Amino acid sequence: MKHPAKEFQVLATVTDYTRFCGLPAPAHPLLTLIDLELARNQPSPARLTPIVQQLYTVWLKRDFKGRLHYGHQSYDFSEGVLGFVAPGQVFSVDEMLDVSELSGWMLVFHPDLLLKYPLGQKMAGYGFFSYQVHEALHISAQEEKVLDGLMATIRDEYERPIDAFSRDVLVAQIEQLLSYANRFYHRQFLTRRAPERDQLSRFEVLLAGYFAQDGTLPLPTVHYFAEALHVSPAYLSDMLRSLTGQNTQQHIHHALLEKAKRLLLTTSLSINETAFQLGFEYPQYFNRLFKSKTGLTPAAFRRSAN
Incomplete structure (x- = not known):
């Protein structure tokens, strides 16, 4: 089945995010904290095209009137105020969104902030970042007070x-x-x-699980994931592209590079050993892919982070 093509806007950095929201540049290159009361009067191009952000977002929103579209379903804010988006996920908003009384905060941070820390490995275990969660988290007044206090320290x-x-x-x-x-x-x-997982959620779980494994593994292929989901490779790529703006191979490369960055920053493996552990038969192919996606060779990336 052919899925119609869509336009997607990609926000790859924290600066991209603040620029998109019409806000000043962030004080930290990998993190920003946004006061939603100050941001509510900014124009919202998110109403025009779906947004793909390569960032983590945690928000607490009060007096939010409208619906977010998350993946290809609605994300319900009617009862809750706390929401979460992970890198690579897609969202857009209702045309009828009313933010005239919006308040709260939004924490936006790049996954590279966590690379050298155990938290980077734990992120996949926080279920509220999954596409499977389609409603915001309702919190009590006391819980909201706790979170506001934590946000003040941040x-x-x-x-x-x-x-x-x-x-x-x-x-x-x-x-x-x-x-x-x-x-x-x-x-x-x-x-x-738990609700039945749709194909997008199942793919997300399979991809994260594959790269969470330790030791040397073969490079995963599009066919591997298509077979696991009982669909054709062409259908899987077409479906992912229509929902996320990226085909299967692009999703694989993104997950592969995130694991490569973790290995480069948290182990003493040489560049060649890192390439072999990631499943590359020839290290030069790893070097070429890494540089084409990040602008740095693996060695330069390791030096820049240290």
Whole structure:
């Protein structure tokens, strides 16, 4: 079945995100904190095209009147205020969105912020970042007070001049925020039966699970995932492109590069050993792919991060 082509706007960096929202450049290259009351009067091009962001977003929104479209379903804010988006996921908003009374905050951070920390490995375990969750998290007044307090500490650190400890402190604060979110999430959803996974969610789980494995694995192919989902490779790529703006191979490359970055920054493996562990038979192919996607060779990326 042929899916109609769509236009997608890709936000690859935190600066892309603030520019898209009509806000000043971020104080930190990998993280920003947005006051939604200040941002609500900005024009919203998100109404025109779906947005693909290669960033994590956590938001607490009050007086939000409208619906988000998340993946290819609606994301329900009618009862909840706390929402989450992971890198590579797609969202857009209703034409009738009313933000005239919107308030709250939005934390936006790049996955590279977490690469050298255990939190980077744990992110896949936070179920509220999954496409399977189609409703915002409802929190009590006391829970909201806790989150606002945590956000105040993050804001205080974010507004300080960057020094050698800034990233350590920010990552620790984000982990604390997500730990509380995990507690609230399980309180709300633990007793509910999980909805049946659609193909997009199933692909997301399969892809994350494949690259979470340790040791040397062969490079996964489009055919591998298509077979696991019981669809043809052409259908899978067409379906993913229509829903996310990227085909199967592009999703694989994105996940592969995220794992490559983690190995480069958290292990002492040589560049060649890293390539072999990722499944490349020839390291030069790994070098070529890495540079084409990041603008840096693996060696240069490792040096720049250190």
